[in-house]
Amino acid sequence: MGFGYYLYGIFPAPGPNHLVLTGLDKQPVHSHAIDDFVFLYSEAQQERYLASRKNLLGHERVLEEAMDHGYRTLLPLQFGLIIETWAAVQQQLLEPQGDQLRQLFDRLDGRREVGVKITWEPDRELEMLMAENASLREERDSLEGKTLSMDEIVRIGQAIEQAMESRKENVIEEFRTVMNPLAVAIAENDPLTESMIYNAAYLIPWDTEPSFGEKVESLDHHFEGRLKIRYNNFTAPFNFAQLE
Known part of the structure; x- marks a missing residue:
């Protein structure tokens, strides 16, 4: 699996589908659904990403292009977040903080x-x-x-x-x-x-x-x-x- 998955942001389901976006290291961006959350990600090509201007802008561009396609409600994730398995996301993020994430979606909806x-x-x-x-x-x-x-x-x-x-x-x-x-x-x-x-x-x-x-x-x-x-x-x- 290489270095795992680089995460950009979380959308409420059904989230972005079939968008043609390019992420860091010119990797195609995909979506992955867990429960009622949809994650935008690309295959990580590095173990750790340097917070360079190019990389930071690349991270933000993915999210802004998704918003530009009409997917306006999103939780942007901190730059540089790489996960090895989706099970880890479920256990470490969604199970302990899923309710808070849903509240943030409600707060950001239409804003x-x-x-x-x-x-x-x-x-x-x-x-x-x-x-x-x-x-x-x-x-x-x-x-x-x-x-x-x-x-x-x-x-x-x-x-x-x-x-x-x-x-x-x-x-x-x-x-x-x-x-x-x-x-x-x-x-x-x-x-x-x-x-x-x-x-x-x-x-x-x-x-x-x-x-x-x-x-x-x-x-x-x-x-x-x-x-x-x-x-x-x-x-x-x-x-x-x-x-x-």
Whole structure:
């Protein structure tokens, strides 16, 4: 049997059938039903898969293509999951957690995940902060040319840092105010880069995505090019398919 089966995700029965999909290592993707669960899998060609960009995108592409064919309710599985036998899936996953999986299917039925990632230019924001904050600007200017003690350097640094943090929180709060009421659930994740200030996923009713996207676009216009907003309107619901 080689290295076993590489798993992509779980669908409620009858699940995807007769789809022509290509998985990792260019292997054909198949479906396998156990009770009322259907697993998408391909033959594993490696004992362990490196979490490279190519492999991660390949994993996600299989799920997104299945969704694109109309199989919208799914539980995406964590990248790199390889099993040796279907009996092991039955014993280790379905028997202890089958009821939770069914509850997740109910939660995700008719809903989709979308994501918003916001980045800004810290140097530019600092310039804008100084232009807008007269007292902070005057304090900074008054210290120019002077020999500063460590306490003075720390104090002015902290004041600027706090003002920048407040500036960031104001941006985030505007997004929360507009976007959160449109979502059934929200997952706020850690920023991925130093310039990223917000990284959120939203679970929304499937058919409301166009209006959600319009709100993102209106916020982009509102901030007049200050922010770079990456909006992903089609992705497997990784953030909302977590077993407790």
